[in-house]
Amino acid sequence: MRGKRIVIALGGNAIQSGSATAIAQQKALNQTAEQLIEIIKQGYQVAITHGNGPQVGNILLQQIQSDSEQTPAMPLDTCGAMSQGMIGYWLENALDEQLQKEGLNKEVASIVTRVEVDPTDEAFRHPTKPIGPFYSEEEAKKQMQTDDVQFREDAGRGFRKVVPSPQPVSILEHAVIKTMVNNDTVVISTGGGGVPVYRQDNKIFGLEAVIDKDFASETLAELIQADTLMILTEVEHVYTNYNSPQQQALHEVGVEALKRFAEEGQFAAGSMLPKIRAAIAFAESKLGRKCIITSLNKALEAIEGRAGTIVKA
Ligand SMILES: Nc1ncnc2c1ncn2[C@@H]1O[C@H](COP(=O)(O)OP(=O)(O)O)[C@@H](O)[C@H]1O
Ligand SMILES: NC(=O)OP(=O)(O)O
Secondary structure, three states, X not given: OOOOEEEEEEOHHHOOOOOOOHHHHHHHHHHHHHHHHHHHHOOOXXXXXXXXXXXXXXXXXXXXXXXXXXXXOOOHHHHHHHHHHHHHHHHHHHHHHXXXXXXXXXXXXXXXXXXXXXXXXXXXXXXXXXXXXXXXXXXXXXXXHHOOOEEEEOOOOOEEEEEOOOOOOEEOOHHHHHHHHHOOOEEEOOHHHOEEEEEEOOEEEEXXXXXXXXXXXXXXXXXXXXXXXXXXXXXXXXXXOOOOOOOEEEOEEEHHHHHHHHHOOOOOOOOHHHHHHHHHHHHHHOOOOEEEEEEHHHHHHHHOOOOOEEXXX
């Protein structure tokens, strides 16, 4: 049954705010679920997606650190699937608890999601996606000299390993996700942008990359015909002249104005720019669709049009 339908993309701070232990991440997601339940209570059909940059980078490091014949290191696509399972499990626990507390008769389920990409995507030759922990410039340079890895400075916070980040083409599990959403199941999918794969001779092959979750969430929102794409991050609004005395919050903004701001370089590549590009693509995909960019604690107000940045065609 078709109800008002929303895809909610969870940013890094919804999963990990500080410690990377399982207990700390479960706790962060429990708090996230307290906000998400408010949206579910409004009667929305909800599909949730999430990032995995810190987690997939840590899983990869654990593989490298314990690589042996008995415990062989897993490749990045498998690490991506592991991160989906891990975060999906924590989020299931968190949402389950809230659904029980509210006495809502709804199921929650998490889907390991494969996202088709073009194996010849230029992105494979230019790694841009930061994953895992932060390093000093000195540590990063040392690792680049000894290992076949690339590091890049990440938004003034230190150096991080970067991996290729191809564009999503399609989502292999989109039909089953849509069926579950139709049945009012709260579905967690497309985690970490989905596991990047391609198909050849009727076989599926994984690729060593991490897809941007904002782009993949936009693809999902189109494929399951959502009305709203909500991107939750650390800031309440998208701003022009961000972090300057002239900083101004954008409340409701059209795609043409947003494109002009993007051309002016108002949005940082690798952080706000992918969200802006996803918002434009979704708002342009069909009349009446909107994208909301806001913080977790403003999510409900933003749905009601009282907070956040709302992007419309
Ligand atoms: N123009 C802008 N307006 C708002 N935030 C911006 C802008 N440019 C860069 N940012 C930064 O982008 C961040 C969101 O990107 P990021 O941290 O990568 O997202 P995620 O929540 O998905 O992990 C914000 O917390 C903010 O620091
Ligand atoms: N895959 C992805 O985009 O993860 P982050 O949002 O954590 O960077």
